[in-house]
Structures are given as C-alpha cells and as structure tokens.
Amino acid sequence: MIVALLLASAQASAVEPAYAPLEGGDWAHGMWADGAGSLYVVQFGRVYRLGRGEARADYMGGALAGISVSGTGQGEDAVVVVASRSGEVVRFQGGDREDFEVYLPYEGELVTALPLRDGRVVCVCDRHALFVLDGEVVEQIAYPDSGMRVKAAAAGPDGAVFLVGAGGLVLRFSGSAVLRVVLTSEGERFAAELLTAWVSPDSGMLWSTTSGDSPVRIDPRNGSVETWTIPVDGTCDRLHGAATKDGDVVALGCRERFALFQEGLYRILEVRQTFPSAVHLDLAGLALYITGSEGLRRVSVLDAFDGPDSTRLDGEPPSGPEVERSFRVGLRIAMGPAWHLSELSEQFDADAHFNLDLVGTVRVTFGRDMRGVTLYPELGYTYDDLASGGHLAAFGLGLGYGHPWISVGWVPRFVVGGLAGDLALGLRHGLVADLGMGIFCLELSHQVLWAGGETVHDLRLNFGIDLYTLTFVVLRSWALDELDLD
Numbered sequence: 001m002i003v004a005l006l007l008a009s010a011q012a013s014a015v016e017p018a019y020a021p022l023e024g025g026d027w028a029h030g031m032w033a034d035g036a037g038s039l040y041v042v043q044f045g046r047v048y049r050l051g052r053g054e055a056r057a058d059y060m061g062g063a064l065a066g067i068s069v070s071g072t073g074q075g076e077d078a079v080v081v082v083a084s085r086s087g088e089v090v091r092f093q094g095g096d097r098e099d100f101e102v103y104l105p106y107e108g109e110l111v112t113a114l115p116l117r118d119g120r121v122v123c124v125c126d127r128h129a130l131f132v133l134d135g136e137v138v139e140q141i142a143y144p145d146s147g148m149r150v151k152a153a154a155a156g157p158d159g160a161v162f163l164v165g166a167g168g169l170v171l172r173f174s175g176s177a178v179l180r181v182v183l184t185s186e187g188e189r190f191a192a193e194l195l196t197a198w199v200s201p202d203s204g205m206l207w208s209t210t211s212g213d214s215p216v217r218i219d220p221r222n223g224s225v226e227t228w229t230i231p232v233d234g235t236c237d238r239l240h241g242a243a244t245k246d247g248d249v250v251a252l253g254c255r256e257r258f259a260l261f262q263e264g265l266y267r268i269l270e271v272r273q274t275f276p277s278a279v280h281l282d283l284a285g286l287a288l289y290i291t292g293s294e295g296l297r298r299v300s301v302l303d304a305f306d307g308p309d310s311t312r313l314d315g316e317p318p319s320g321p322e323v324e325r326s327f328r329v330g331l332r333i334a335m336g337p338a339w340h341l342s343e344l345s346e347q348f349d350a351d352a353h354f355n356l357d358l359v360g361t362v363r364v365t366f367g368r369d370m371r372g373v374t375l376y377p378e379l380g381y382t383y384d385d386l387a388s389g390g391h392l393a394a395f396g397l398g399l400g401y402g403h404p405w406i407s408v409g410w411v412p413r414f415v416v417g418g419l420a421g422d423l424a425l426g427l428r429h430g431l432v433a434d435l436g437m438g439i440f441c442l443e444l445s446h447q448v449l450w451a452g453g454e455t456v457h458d459l460r461l462n463f464g465i466d467l468y469t470l471t472f473v474v475l476r477s478w479a480l481d482e483l484d485l486d
Contacts, residue, residue: 016037016053016282016284016285017052018285019038019285020058022041022043022057022296023057026295027293027295028041029067029068029069030066030070030278030291031296032071032080033282034078036075038075040060040078041057042066042068042069042082043291046062047060047061047069047080047082048060060080060092060097061092061097065084066082066090067084068112069081069082070113072115072117079091079093081115083110083112083113086110087101088102089121089133100133102125108126110123111126111151112153116155116161121133124163125150126165127143127148127149129143148166148167150163150165150169150171151164151166151194151195152164152196154197154198154206156220157199158204159175160172160174160175161174162206162220163197164194164197164208165193168189168190168192168193169190170182170183170189170206170220172220190218192210192211192214194209195236196237200241204219205218205220206218206219207241207248210236214227214230215236215250215252215261217248230252231268232268233254233257234255234257237253237254238252238278239251239253239279241281242283243283247263250262250281251279251281251288252279253273253279256273256275256276257272258290269288269299269301273290274292274294277291277292278291278292286302287299326364326365327363328363329360329362329468330360330361330363330467331359331360331466331467332361332464332466332467333356333359334359334463334465335356335357335463336462337352337354337460337461338352338384339352340456341459342456353384353385355382355462356382357394357462358380358381358382359380359381359394360378360379362375362377362378363375363434372402373399373400373401374399374400374401374409375398375399376396376399378397378398378413379394379395380393380394381393382394382415382417389420390420391418392415392418394413394428395413396414396429397411400432404437406435407433407438408431408432409432411430411445412429413427413428414427415427415428415447415449421452422452424451425450425451427447430443430444430446431443431444434466437473439465440466441462441463441466442464443460443462445460446459447460
C-alpha cells in the first residue's frame with residue numbers, strides 16, 4: 001500500500017534519476033531539497049549541491065561546524081541556510097554567501113535556522129528564545145516559559161514556523177514578535193516529548209515523533225492530534241515526509257532502523273545505518289536518503305522491501321529475514337579476586353589472590369536488533385599472582401542471549417600456560433554479563449588447573465570494561481560536543 005501510494009504519485013511523470021553521489025565517507029549531517037532537482041547536503045563543514053542525474057556534486061563552500069540545512073525557493077532562486085549549534089549561520093543565494101553569528105544565551109544551542117520568503121532567517125535556540133535575522137538587525141523573541149526546551153523546528157507552506165520540544169511543547173511563529181502556544185483540542189499541552197518536526201506542504205499538518213517510537217500528527221488549526229506506535233527498536237528521532245494525493249507518507253529514522261508510515265500502515269525497511277543524522281524521502285525518485293557516520297546513502301524504497309508491502313498496526317509485524325546476524329567486537333580488561341575451593345600445598349596456599357584478564361571478544365547474535373541467541377568466542381590472556389605468578393592463555397566458545405543493553409552467556413574455556421614455574425593446563429567456565437552496550441562486564445567463573453602435581457580449584461569474580469567500545473563511545477561523544485557531529 002505504501003509503495004503503491006508512492007508509485008501512484010510518481011505516475012504523472014517518469015521516476016526521476018538519483019541525485020549526484022557525495023564522494024567520501026566523512027560524516028554527513030543535514031540535507032534539504034528544493035523540489036526542482038537539487039539536494040543540498042552539509043558534510044563535515046562543507047556544503048554541496050547534488051543535482052539529479054549529475055555525475056558529481058557541486059561544492060558551494062565551507063560552513064565551519066554546520067549541521068542543519070534548510071531552504072526556501074527553487075533552482076537559481078533557492079535560498080539555502082546552514083547553521084551550527086554554536087550559532088554560526090551561513091546563507092547561500094544566487095552564488096553569493098552571507099555569514100552571520102548569533103550570540104546565544106548561556107548554555108543555549110542552535111537547533112536550526114530557517115529562511116523565510118521575505119528574506120529573514122529564523123534561528124531557533126533550544127532554550128530561552130529564538131532570533132530573527134533581518135539584514136544587520138537581530139530581533140530576539142523570548143519563549144513563553146524560560147524552562148522550555150526546543151528539540152526541532154520546521155516551516156509550513158504559509159511561512160509559519162513550528163517549534164516542538166519537551167513536555168509536549170508546540171509553538172507557532174507567524175512573523176510577529178509573539179510566539180503562540182499550540183494546544184490540543186481540549187486546551188492542554190500534548191502529552192509527550194516531541195523530538196522532530198516536518199510540515200506537510202499540502203495538508204499543513206505538523207508531523208513529529210515521541211520518545212515512545214510514536215509518529216504524531218497534529219492539526220495546528222484546531223489542535224487535534226493522532227498518535228501511533230510502530231514496533232521498531234530505538235527512539236525515532238529523525239523524520240521527513242512527502243505529500244501524496246492519498247495523504248502524507250513519512251520516513252522515520254529510529255536509531256539504526258528505518259520505516260515508512262502512512263495512515264496506520266507501516267513498513268520497516270530492511271536497511272541499517274549507524275548513527276543517522278537526517279533522513280529525506282525523495283518522492284520523485286522513489287528513494288530514501290540517509291546521512292550519518294557513513295556519509296550520504298541512497299536507498300530505493302522498492303529495493304528495500306522484502307515481503308508484503310506494508311502492515312497495519314493492528315496486524316502482525318512485517319515479515320523479514322527469519323534470522324539476522326549481527327557482530328560486536330571488543331577488547332575487555334577485567335580484574336578481581338579468586339578464592340580457593342580445595343586444600344593446597346604451601347606454595348599455592350593463600351586465602352585469596354588477584355587475577356587480571358585481557359580478552360579479545362566477539363559477540364555474534366542471531367536475531368533482530370541485536371536481540372537473540374548469541375555465540376561468545378573469546379581469546380585472552382590471564383595474569384594470576386598465585387604462588388610466584390602465572391601467565392595463562394584462555395580460549396573458548398560460549399552460548400547466551402544478547403540484547404543491546406545487557407547480554408548474559410555461559411562461556412567454557414581451555415586454559416594453558418605456566419604457574420609457579422610448572423606447565424599448567426585446565427578449564428574455566430562461568431557466567432559472563434555484558435552491560436551498557438557491552439562497555440561493562442561482570443564475570444563469575446570456576447577454574448580448575450593442573451600444575452606442579454596439584455589440582456587447583458578457584459572461584460573467580462571479575463569486573464571489567466571493554467576498551468574498544470569505551471574508546472569508540474568517548475570519541476563519538478567528543479565529536480558530537482566539539483565538532484557538532486549530530
């Protein structure tokens with residue numbers, strides 16, 4: 001049904017060719033299309049125009065740490081505005097550029113900057129106020145409540161700008177010095193945090209998403225609201241739409257999964273993109289464009305489907321591959337005490353001793369969204385301060401159940417090495433729990449070693465962190481904060 005709607009909307013003319021490719025794999029951020037054959041993308045501080053059917057993208061200029069792109073007009077008359085979270089704004093028009101800087105309030109960040117048809121630019125701050133640039137004049141318009149937190153903004157077909165955010169916030173800016181709060185038909189605020197904004201050019205409906213994976217449609221004229229929940233893992237914090245003669249179709253980006261939605265119908269696309277920054281539904285080209293950590297990616301909405309076209313929300317979840325396989329690698333360092341479970345000679349006699357593990361890990365999960373049966377292959381090194389010290393190699397394969405935030409498995413390992421100057425052979429087995437996307441680890445295991453003519457039984461309790469995952473998370477957090485890569 002959803003694909004049928006898109007095809008029907010494109011039947012009046014042939015399906016348009018794809019936009020020019022964006023070379024390189026640098027992180028790409030916001031994008032905006034003028035509806036006349038050009039897609040504008042900002043990639044790591046560089047702004048490009050991508051023309052339909054063209055072989056290469058046109059470089060327009062640098063934009064510092066720009067992350068959002070918006071515009072108005074078409075073709076040579078298009079006005080394109082790029083903004084960074086720290087307040088830098090660049091406007092491109094007819095081959096010219098203008099640079100502005102908005103002095104934001106304390107702890108404030110710029111959400112986006114939207115050009116109006118009258119030449120002004122509305123700069124939306126996440127708190128306190130918005131700023132209207134009119135030539136060299138900057139007008140500050142305070143939000144009705146100083147505690148408001150704006151998450152997204154979009155311009156409607158009549159030139160009005162809608163701001164959405166925490167606490168069900170919806171504000172309407174119509175060009176005057178007054179921000180009007182949009183309420184529900186019952187005269188109340190909307191009952192959820194709103195994360196995204198897109199306004200249909202045909203119906204004027206405001207579309208958003210909530211932290212509960214719910215597409216929301218709001219009629220700004222009377223405050224009526226409709227909410228749906230689709231069964232996709234991850235918060236849907238990216239949204240764009242397209243108007244068809246049969247209603248609006250919206251594309252949702254939910255962590256690393258994507259879906260199309262229209263009037264109670266949905267289809268989860270069989271495509272993944274790590275850390276998406278924005279989505280753009282190209283109706284004329286029957287494609288979904290995704291920006292993020294892998295640059296710009298084009299996904300055909302026809303090629304991405306596998307099975308039934310769409311599923312009603314009151315029906316069964318969409319079909320897809322029976323088994324998906326995902327991998328997560330790591331380098332874990334863990335340490336903790338060990339206690340003897342058997343009587344030992346004097347050289348091994350100690351109430352407790354210290355051990356340290358350095359382990360290379362792979363988590364192979366069979367199931368959707370990193371949830372399902374998981375294999376635990378491991379290869380590692382252990383230092384044990386028992387007696388005069390031991391150096392051991394451990395390798396094994398375990399079985400458990402995986403989840404993005406916590407996974408638990410039973411891992412048996414063979415152990416070989418040296419202990420107190422003697423050859424040591426043994427087995428180690430126990431429960432391993434990975435927590436917080438695999439950053440933290442807790443292991444409770446039993447180990448038996450044969451060394452120096454004795455059998456050593458230990459109960460081991462280790463706490464650890466995954467250096468590989470932690471480094472990745474820290475670097476990404478730094479990039480988001482310092483380089484505005486979002």
